[in-house]
Amino acid sequence: xxxxxxxxxxxxxxxxxxxxxxxxxxxxxxxxxxxxxxxxxxxxxxxxxxxxxxxxxxxxxxxxxxxxxxxxxxxxxxxxxxxxxxxxxxxxxxxxxxxxxxxxxxxxxxxxxxxx
Amino acid sequence: xxxxxxxxxxxxxxxxxxxxxxxxxxxxxxxxxxxxxxxxxxxxxxxxxxxxxxxxxxxxxxxxxxxxxxxxxxxxxxxxxxxxxxxxxxxxxxxxxxxxxxxxxxxxx
Numbered sequence: 001x002x003x004x005x006x007x008x009x010x011x012x013x014x015x016x017x018x019x020x021x022x023x024x025x026x027x028x029x030x031x032x033x034x035x036x037x038x039x040x041x042x043x044x045x046x047x048x049x050x051x052x053x054x055x056x057x058x059x060x061x062x063x064x065x066x067x068x069x070x071x072x073x074x075x076x077x078x079x080x081x082x083x084x085x086x087x088x089x090x091x092x093x094x095x096x097x098x099x100x101x102x103x104x105x106x107x108x109x110x111x112x113x114x115x116x
Numbered sequence: 117x118x119x120x121x122x123x124x125x126x127x128x129x130x131x132x133x134x135x136x137x138x139x140x141x142x143x144x145x146x147x148x149x150x151x152x153x154x155x156x157x158x159x160x161x162x163x164x165x166x167x168x169x170x171x172x173x174x175x176x177x178x179x180x181x182x183x184x185x186x187x188x189x190x191x192x193x194x195x196x197x198x199x200x201x202x203x204x205x206x207x208x209x210x211x212x213x214x215x216x217x218x219x220x221x222x223x224x225x
Contacts, residue, residue: 043215101146102208107158
């Protein structure tokens with residue numbers, strides 16, 4: 001148990017569906033992240049939120065829409081996905097320090113997404 | 117973006133052997149982290165390093181933050197079957213973490 005939870009753990013959706021992934025961190029951290037992990041590729045950063053404000057959007061297609069209502073919760077809304085979007089989606093949190101350094105980053109267990 | 121070169125890509129070792137893997141970068145990082153990931157699960161933090169030259173242990177695992185701040189290594193001593201998995205390094209700079217491509221470790225009983 002890392003203090004970061006994700007639901008659902010598995011999701012199968014069609015290309016026309018709309019679904020949402022949820023992440024919650026119980027660590028009191030001020031930064032949250034979405035990553036995509038595909039087979040045989042390094043982790044790809046998608047979005048970063050610091051103090052609920054989005055600070056990074058790594059050229060992610062608009063069919064992925066993040067939402068951070070507060071510093072403990074992060075959502076990833078999915079709409080009209082493609083089969084190549086099938087991957088493990090990981091949420092993480094960290095404590096960003098005023099110096100620009102970061103405390104450790106903790107990951108959730110991930111959501112295994114399959115797009116048919 | 118920043119690139120982390122992690123090596124080796126994969127290792128097949130006998131139970132009881134020691135393991136060493138490392139990450140290098142062209143950029144300076146202020147934090148180095150090492151993770152282990154089992155299939156279908158999220159990465160689990162093993163060791164965190166915050167200062168150049170820092171050497172930290174966690175049981176049979178030892179990691180070091182390179183003096184140049186551009187590299188780090190992880191050693192596993194006396195490997196056991198449950199050490200099997202993928203090990204990732206991560207470096208922090210700016211407001212992002214950057215990840216290595218992973219080292220896949222197989223331990224043969």
